[in-house]
Amino acid sequence: MSSEPVQTYYVRRPARSRTLLALIVGFMGIAIVVISCFLVRASESRKLNEWTDKQAIPTVTEIAPARASGGPILTLPSRLEAYSRAPIFARVPGYLKSWNVDIGATVKAGQLMGMIETPELDQQLMQARADLASARASERLAALTANRWQAMAGTDAVAQQDVDERTSDWTAKKAVVAAAAANVDRLVALKGFARIVAPFDGVVTARMTDIGALINAGNGGAGSELFEVSDVRQLRVYARVPQNYARQISDGTTATLTVPEYAGKTFSARVVAQAGAVDSGSGTTLVQLFVDNRDEKLMPGGYASLQFGLPQSATGVRIPASALVFDERGLQVAVIGRDDKVFFRRVSIARDFGDSVEIASGLRTSDRVIDTPPDGLAQGDAVHIAKAIAREGSHE
Structure with missing residues (x-):
């Protein structure tokens, strides 16, 4: 049997098939690029939305209400008078x-x-x-x-x-x-x-007289004062106490007295009488105190400053004045709940110390209070807590 050589024949594809393949590959590349861009944009949009939602939640500072270590100090102006x-x-x-x-x-x-x-x-x-x-x-x-x-x-x-x-x-x-x-x-x-x-x-x-002066009898009209005698071994001190503090100052209450001429020196005064009525013009009640002056350092008629140490409230707590919110609903405080959502409590003020206030009702020491609540904060809003600050009470 004779063997004949095998001949290989190459069939040349037409040019149209190669063009179609190139087009398919190009379209697939474009699709991949478009899908990649869409996915990147979707991811960035999702991240942007998450960041926006996160930024929409306000960040607040939490403070803890605290009781004062002592009662407040009530400072009042007063006048010294001779005992007699x-x-x-x-x-x-x-x-x-x-x-x-x-x-x-x-x-x-x-x-x-x-x-x-x-x-x-x-x-x-x-x-x-x-x-x-x-x-x-x-x-x-x-x-x-x-x-x-x-x-x-x-x-x-x-x-x-x-x-x-x-x-x-x-x-x-x-x-x-x-x-x-x-x-x-x-x-x-x-x-x-x-x-x-x-x-x-x-x-x-x-x-107020001298030798040869004409003396008229009586204490009024033509009569004139000749001498004045004062008993200064003990002085009377008169002060006007605001009505809201009047019940906290009773007979026997002691106060610290200071006068300008003795810087840094204090004297002890004791309440001996109260007027028992409120002056309608000033809203105060008159209180009388005694101060020992056997060394005659104090002068009758002089100005003095009285400091009363008032008793601490059994239920009151103190917070910064910046934590108060006043709107059409009245005086409130923003409090953080367990789920870090805000709710408001109505409160009443017992004493105003300027930078801080003593709350008489509506707040407990266990509450988480927001200091300087941002504008627009509403009931039920979620918040981020920046830092917890425990503020100690002060009696100053």
Whole structure:
């Protein structure tokens, strides 16, 4: 069997088939690029939406309400007054003959402070004594006459009517003597007021007269004050307490007192009385305190600052004033719930300390309060918590 060589024949594809294949490959590449761009855009859009949603949730600062370590301090202006203060006026007219004490002098009760020369009163006293002597002479004559007529009454020598008249005249004369004696005693008592004496132990805080000055009797009108004596061993302190604090200050409450002339030094004052009524004009009640001044460092009439340590509220908590929200619903505080969503609580303020407030009701120490809530924060909004800050209470 003869073997013949195998011949290989190559069939040349037409040019149209190669063009179609190239087109298919090109379309597939374009599709892959388009799909890749679409997927990238979808991923970026999803990330953008997630970022936008995340940024839409506000970030807030959480604070923890806390009780104050002590009660608040109530500072009030006040005035110091002498425990006893007596302006000395003249009871008799005349001229000042002499004065024995000047301002700042310490005096004892009954000590002579000055003398008034009373020429008119002296003349009136002389006349009254003369009238008394005349009345006594008339009374003695009436007594002798009445006794004689009474002795003759049993002899039928005189009428009983005449006896009665003489007896009545004697009685009248005795009344005239009594009146004249009383007038003398009155003028003698007035003469005693020519001696100006201290009414109690104290200090002369004013002298408003001098030798030869015309003295008019009385404490008003033409009368003028001669001296002023003050008892400064103990001073009265008067302060006006706002109505909302009045019930927290009672008799026996102590306060710290400071005065400008003793920087850094404090004095103790004690409440002894309250007015028991609120002044409608100022909304305050008047409180009186005593402060010991045996060393006479404090001066009556001076300004003083009082600090009352008020009791701490049993239910109140303190938060920064920036945590308060006031709108048409009233005074509220934004609180974070367990799911980090916001809800609002209505609160009432017990005391305002400026940068912080004491909440009387509506809030507990366990609540998570938002400090400086952003505008537009609504009930049920979710929030991110930036940082938790526990603020200690302060009694300042």
